[in-house]
Amino acid sequence: MARHLKPLVQRWSSRVFSVELDGAPVYFGIREKLRGATVLPAVFSRLQKEDRCYSLLVCNWDRIRGDRFHWELRDKLLKDLPPGSDVATMSSFLPDEKGSLVKGYFFKSRAENSPLIEGILSDLEHTDPVLVCSYSQSEDGQQWTQSLWSHAEKKQMKFYVVPSEAPEHHPSALNMINSDVFYSLDEACDVLKKCGDIIPETQSVLRMLPSRVDARRKPDFPVIVIEGLDATGKTTLTESLRDTLGATLLRSPPQCLSTWRARFDREPPIIRRAFYAVGNYITAEQICQESAKSPVIVDRFWHSTAAYAIATAVTGPVSNLPHDGSEVYCWPSDLLQPSLVVLLTLDPEERTRRLRNRGLMKTDEEQELDHNKLFRDRVEEAYRRIIGPLCITVDASPSADLVLQQVLLLIRAKCHL
Numbered sequence: 333m334a335r336h337l338k339p340l341v342q343r344w345s346s347r348v349f350s351v352e353l354d355g356a357p358v359y360f361g362i363r364e365k366l367r368g369a370t371v372l373p374a375v376f377s378r379l380q381k382e383d384r385c386y387s388l389l390v391c392n393w394d395r396i397r398g399d400r401f402h403w404e405l406r407d408k409l410l411k412d413l414p415p416g417s418d419v420a421t422m423s424s425f426l427p428d429e430k431g432s433l434v435k436g437y438f439f440k441s442r443a444e445n446s447p448l449i450e451g452i453l454s455d456l457e458h459t460d461p462v463l464v465c466s467y468s469q470s471e472d473g474q475q476w477t478q479s480l481w482s483h484a485e486k487k488q489m490k491f492y493v494v495p496s497e498a499p500e501h502h503p504s505a506l507n508m509i510n511s512d513v514f515y516s517l518d519e520a521c522d523v524l525k526k527c528g529d530i531i532p533e534t535q536s537v538l539r540m541l542p543s544r545v546d547a548r549r550k551p552d553f554p555v556i557v558i559e560g561l562d563a564t565g566k567t568t569l570t571e572s573l574r575d576t577l578g579a580t581l582l583r584s585p586p587q588c589l590s591t592w593r594a595r596f597d598r599e600p601p602i603i604r605r606a607f608y609a610v611g612n613y614i615t616a617e618q619i620c621q622e623s624a625k626s627p628v629i630v631d632r633f634w635h636s637t638a639a640y641a642i643a644t645a646v647t648g649p650v651s652n653l654p655h656d657g658s659e660v661y662c663w664p665s666d667l668l669q670p671s672l673v674v675l676l677t678l679d680p681e682e683r684t685r686r687l688r689n690r691g692l693m694k695t696d697e698e699q700e701l702d703h704n705k706l707f708r709d710r711v712e713e714a715y716r717r718i719i720g721p722l723c724i725t726v727d728a729s730p731s732a733d734l735v736l737q738q739v740l741l742l743i744r745a746k747c748h749l
């Protein structure tokens with residue numbers, strides 16, 4: 333076994349394994365010995381007798397390259413594996429141990445495809461930082477065992493698959509800090525600097541870096557950020573506020589990054605989120621300059637960056653989010669805090685109607701909407717949990733003019749404008 337994979341299998345039977353089924357994680361553990369009869373974990377109980385299962389865990393020998401490899405591996409598996417392999421996202425972690433999350437994939441295959449699978453796995457294992465496990469079923473179908481694939485024939489390397497309790501929060505929460513959400517300009521820049529050789533555009537982004545701004549400096553004029561899911565009316569409201577208040581309108585990511593945004597949107601979370609984080613600091617510098625002259629309205633800022641990142645990293649219901657008050661919701665100490673954040677909310681039907689009217693609704697398939705509902709709930713809840721500047725939720729369902737009037741009242745009350 334390659335040296336860098338060894339830390340992963342140390343404390344192997346203390347690890348919990350998680351597989352995403354129907355948009356939410358299900359868990360199992362592994363034990364050397366079985367004590368009494370155990371119920372088969374949900375991942376396995378739904379399998380057929382002829383199914384063979386495999387997992388690939390990507391060892392983070394370098395978190396940026398590791399995440400990029402993990403990201404690209406999904407496409408490779410979907411392309412190379414036979415139809416019906418049902419590739420699912422998988423992870424393994426040590427309960428409550430920060431930074432212990434290892435990402436990977438789980439898939440099944442039918443016995444007749446074994447030669448093809450063996451070829452794919454053998455190539456992967458030899459050239460890439462992956463640990464391959466295979467799972468086999470006992471004769472009576474009551475038990476599954478997990479082995480390191482290259483050791484599958486050795487009896488002593490087999491572990492029984494057993495149920496495991498769900499952790500209090502989604503395992504992704506263990507590795508979120510400075511991987512999904514960045515808490516300083518230095519941390520975000522560090523990631524971008526390290527991917528300069530794989531993404532040449534990074535050099536151009538880094539050239540836009542702001543000069544250091546004193547995050548504690550109080551702006552002369554109020555700074556109001558408008559937040560919310562797409563189509564909640566941010567553009568409409570921010571433009572009206574600009575006109576009514578004679579304010580400067582800024583956005584994050586700033587205009588100067590728009591050429592590269594689509595490029596970074598294609599990258600895995602660690603790189604994509606670092607790009608958006610840097611965007612907030614560039615906007616912060618613009619805020620500092622403009623707020624010396626007039627009120628400033630900002631269309632999206634750090635709330636968006638953090639809430640979308642947290643809500644994307646976890647799956648399933650809102651209860652899977654890191655708990656309210658968790659450090660992941662804390663505002664970066666080196667980032668300027670606005671005077672007020674207004675969070676626009678809208679009931680899902682009206683939001684869908686507005687999206688349709690705008691002509692950007694791509695699909696309304698039932699299942700897609702179901703998944704989106706959980707995602708929308710997570711983003712909105714993450715928005716609400718962010719600790720930092722005053723954030724007030726406003727119902728955006730009345731007419732555009734009524735929403736404007738209500739937000740103006742709020743600004744006058746809270747920012748003394």
Ligand SMILES: Nc1ncnc2c1ncn2[C@@H]1O[C@H](COP(=O)(O)OP(=O)(O)OP(=O)(O)O)[C@@H](O)[C@H]1O
Pocket residue numbers: 560561562563564565566567568569686687689690728729730731732733735
């Ligand atoms: N209060 C409102 N009542 C009815 N329609 C509205 C209201 N506010 C905005 N709209 C309409 O809803 C659609 C979405 O609004 P807008 O583009 O302002 O949202 P947004 O939050 O900026 O979206 P995105 O984040 O996707 O850019 C537009 O067609 C807009 O004209």
Ligand SMILES: Nc1ccn([C@H]2C[C@H](O)[C@@H](COP(=O)(O)O)O2)c(=O)n1
Pocket residue numbers: 562584585608611612632633634636637638640
């Ligand atoms: N400051 C920001 C602004 C946007 N994002 C991300 C979050 C979403 O993935 C997407 C939404 O932007 P829109 O489509 O409404 O332009 O961009 C962010 O992370 N930080």
